[in-house]
Amino acid sequence: MKIEINSNLCKGCEFCIAFCPKKVLKMQSERGPKGYFIPYLTDNDGCTSCGICATMCPDGAIEVFKEVETDG
Amino acid sequence: MAKEYKKIYSRPYAIMPVMSGYCPGCLHSLATKIIAEAVEELGQQENAMHILPVGCSALGLLYWRGDMVGAAHGRAPAVATGIKRCCPDRLVFAYQGDGDLAAIGLAEIISAANRGENFTVIFANNSTYGMTGGQMAPTTLIGQKSTTTSEGRRVEDAGYPIKMAEIIAQLEAPAYVARFALNTPKGVNEARKGIKKAFRMQLEGKGFTFIELLTNCPTNWGMSPLKSLQYMTENTMKYFVPGVYKDVEVGA
Ligand SMILES: Cc1ncc(C[n+]2csc(CCOP(=O)(O)OP(=O)(O)O)c2C)c(N)n1
Ligand code: SF4
Ligand code: SF4
Numbered sequence: 514m515k516i517e518i519n520s521n522l523c524k525g526c527e528f529c530i531a532f533c534p535k536k537v538l539k540m541q542s543e544r545g546p547k548g549y550f551i552p553y554l555t556d557n558d559g560c561t562s563c564g565i566c567a568t569m570c571p572d573g574a575i576e577v578f579k580e581v582e583t584d585g
Numbered sequence: 586m587a588k589e590y591k592k593i594y595s596r597p598y599a600i601m602p603v604m605s606g607y608c609p610g611c612l613h614s615l616a617t618k619i620i621a622e623a624v625e626e627l628g629q630q631e632n633a634m635h636i637l638p639v640g641c642s643a644l645g646l647l648y649w650r651g652d653m654v655g656a657a658h659g660r661a662p663a664v665a666t667g668i669k670r671c672c673p674d675r676l677v678f679a680y681q682g683d684g685d686l687a688a689i690g691l692a693e694i695i696s697a698a699n700r701g702e703n704f705t706v707i708f709a710n711n712s713t714y715g716m717t718g719g720q721m722a723p724t725t726l727i728g729q730k731s732t733t734t735s736e737g738r739r740v741e742d743a744g745y746p747i748k749m750a751e752i753i754a755q756l757e758a759p760a761y762v763a764r765f766a767l768n769t770p771k772g773v774n775e776a777r778k779g780i781k782k783a784f785r786m787q788l789e790g791k792g793f794t795f796i797e798l799l800t801n802c803p804t805n806w807g808m809s810p811l812k813s814l815q816y817m818t819e820n821t822m823k824y825f826v827p828g829v830y831k832d833v834e835v836g837a
């Protein structure tokens with residue numbers, strides 16, 4: 514996946530969801546390990562790895578990955 | 586052609602991978618993260634000396650990875666002065682809230698800025714005394730409700746919100762004074778750049794640098810985190826206008 518959200522760090526503030534230009538983040542319906550609702554990526558192909566969600570995440574809970582082509 | 590994922594962003598080294606003590610959506614948390622990023626981008630993890638205030642603004646102590654000193658309420662600029670004068674090669678910065686800096690610590694900040702001490706103050710202005718439950722701060726907006734201004738701040742009783750960046754910029758000595766708002770990605774990126782510039786100028790011995798960061802307090806403002814960001818755009822930023830107020834490197 515192009516982004517990973519650490520459910521031990523996320524506090525469910527929704528900033529990432531609101532600022533994602535592609536609108537590919539959504540809240541899960543179940544609470545995470547710390548009692549907060551945690552977002553998830555709804556559409557991996559729709560995500561551009563722009564990192565805006567990670568920029569706005571106060572808690573540094575988001576890691577961003579880019580798809581790269583490898584030989585072999 | 587095979588595909589794989591390459592990591593392009595993860596949280597900075599200077600904040601430990603534990604949950605911060607801040608409330609959900611508190612911009613103190615975002616401020617701490619971008620300060621850590623600026624420190625990392627300059628390769629200063631081992632050299633940074635973080636001076637903590639009193640207030641929620643001091644909660645960084647729970648997860649900041651690096652040297653820290655806790656100052657008495659409002660006295661961070663005095664502590665920073667002592668440390669920087671003894672250890673001039675360290676990257677010294679104080680992180681202070683608005684109650685800490687603009688109320689009880691007003692003499693310390695003005696004096697340190699006026700002496701042109703060669704360190705950086707990062708001032709988190711959330712228009713409230715967050716930690717003690719949301720009393721009026723010198724920076725509370727006109728009409729803004731707090732536990733001590735239940736009908737909203739009135740000029741007749743409490744005067745006007747104090748514009749620290751403008752005041753510091755009026756002094757002769759400071760080298761760089763700027764205000765940024767952390768409620769949009771653009772504002773966050775500009776703030777990180779501004780903090781990095783202030784740190785670089787300090788390392789080059791250019792003198793006192795001051796960064797005001799407009800932040801929020803969703804808990805005491807009584808708003809959801811997202812609503813608090815909107816409140817900042819509609820209210821805070823109209824009075825506390827972001828921008829660079831002094832820069833000795835421009836036109837130098
Ligand atoms: C000498 C002294 N006076 C008062 C207090 C109580 N006190 C603790 S935090 C605080 C206000 C902090 O407000 P601010 O600097 O805006 O920080 P925030 O919590 O909003 O980040 C006060 C008055 C104290 N700890 N020490
Ligand atoms: S990286 Fe960009 S597109 Fe992908 S989830 Fe984050 S904000 Fe949305
Ligand atoms: S911005 Fe960060 S803390 Fe807030 S909901 Fe998204 S991942 Fe969680």
Ligand code: SF4
Binds near residue numbers: 606
């Ligand atoms: S009380 Fe306000 S300033 Fe303190 S951590 Fe919570 S939201 Fe942040």
Ligand SMILES: [Mg+2]
Binds near residue numbers: 714715
């Ligand atoms: Mg405050």
